[in-house]
Each structure stands twice: as structure tokens, then as C-alpha cells.
Amino acid sequence: MRTVGLTLSLRSLAGLLTIFLSLSALGGCSSLNPFSDDEGETSANQSVTPPATTAGQVAAQSGAPANPFMWQATLEHVGFMPFQKVDDQEGVIVTDWYIPPGAPLERFRLDVAFSSRALRAEAISIDVFRQELNSAGQWFDAPSSPEVSRNMIDSIIARALVLRQDSGAL
Structure with missing residues (x-):
């Protein structure tokens, strides 16, 4: 009984320590905050070249408009969709139509564009x-919530920050 209680306490402590260390590592880096109002943050001080093993290396070497960590995170985030165009020189990713398995009457397509190398939203x-499929079997345009785009950008930035931290480029 005593060992079980001690094991649970150690697991809880280890979990809390992991969360604390993660938050303190990110909290101390104001340049990682994509919502910072710091006027000193520019794309020049946000550019960090990742290790040669990442897919963002081509974008970093070519001077492409995308931050290499955001580029990699975006590819990972939308990788389940078929790609129509992926151009790291232009900083553009265009997907083809994707029909979710649970919703065969609607489909989605994305256009992603990068405007700078800053790791910011x-x-x-x-x-x-x-688009939605009508009863006649034709696709027609349907509105998409702006929240979808904002949520995707938030997820991409969160993943890019992890990639940046994992690269040791902090």
C-alpha cells in the first residue's frame, strides 16, 4: 500500500515538473511569443536556421519567404490532404480537395501563403x-468559419515553436 501511494506521488510530481519546465522554458523567451507587442521583434531576429535534418533546410538556404520551422509545421499539419502545389521558393502550399471520412457531403481545400520569415501569426x-454536395451530385461553394483558419495558424505556430526548441536554436 505504501509503495503504491509513493509511486503515484512520484508520477504526479514528475508530471508537474515536466509541465513546469516546459512552461518556464517557453515563458522566458519573449521572442517566441507570436502575440508579443515588442517593437524590437523583426523577421531578421526571428530567422534561425534549423539542423540539416529538417525539411525546412531548403527554405532556410534559399532565402524563401517562410520561416523554416513554420514551413515544416505547416507541412506536418496539412499533410493528410493531397497537395496540388508546394513551392518553398514562393512560400506557397495549395492542397487539392479533401473529403473527410466522416462527412462525405462536404470537401475542403487550403491555400497557405507566407509573407515573411518571422515566427509569428x-x-x-x-x-x-x-464545398457541399447537393442532391444533384454537384459541388457548390459553402461558407467556412474564420475560426478554422485561426485555429490552424495557432496549431502551426505551436508546433513550429516546439520544432525550434527541439532544434536547440533557442
């Missing part, structure tokens, strides 16, 4: 296109 735009 303002450096990426995502246009979400949605």
Missing part, C-alpha cells in the same frame, strides 16, 4: 475553401 495566411 502575421507571417502566414490560410484560406479555407469549403
Whole structure:
């Protein structure tokens, strides 16, 4: 009985320690905050070249408009969709139509564009296109919630920050 209680306490302590260390590592880095109002943050001080093993290496070497960590995170985030165009020189990713398995009467397509190498929300735009299938078997345009794009950008930035931290480039 005593060992079980001690094991649970150690597991809880280890979990809390992991969360605390993660938050303190990110909290101390104001340049990682994509919502910071710090006027000193520019795309020049946000550019960090990742290790040669990441897919963002080509973008970093070519001077492409996308931050290499955001580029990699975006590819990972939308990788379940078929790609129509992936151009790291232009900083553009265009997907083909994707029909979710649980919703065969609607489909989605994304246009992703990068405007700078900054690791910030303002450096990426995502246009979400949605269509629905009518009873005649024809696809027609349907509105897509702006929340979808914002949530995707938030997820991409969160993943890019992890990739940046894992690269040791902090």
C-alpha cells in the first residue's frame, strides 16, 4: 500500500515538473511569443536556421519567404490532404480537395501563403475553401468559419515553436 501511494506521488510530481519546465522554458523567451507587442521583434531576429535534418533546410538556404520551422509545421499539419502545389521558393502550399471520412457531403481545400520569415501569426495566411454536395451530385461553394483558419495558424505556430526548441536554436 505504501509503495503504491509513493509511486503515484512520484508520477504526479514528475508530471508537474515536466509541465513546469516546459512552461518556464517557453515563458522566458519573449521572442517566441507570436502575440508579443515588442517593437524590437523583426523577421531578421526571428530567422534561425534549423539542423540539416529538417525539411525546412531548403527554405532556410534559399532565402524563401517562410520561416523554416513554420514551413515544416505547416507541412506536418496539412499533410493528410493531397497537395496540388508546394513551392518553398514562393512560400506557397495549395492542397487539392479533401473529403473527410466522416462527412462525405462536404470537401475542403487550403491555400497557405507566407509573407515573411518571422515566427509569428502575421507571417502566414490560410484560406479555407469549403464545398457541399447537393442532391444533384454537384459541388457548390459553402461558407467556412474564420475560426478554422485561426485555429490552424495557432496549431502551426505551436508546433513550429516546439520544432525550434527541439532544434536547440533557442
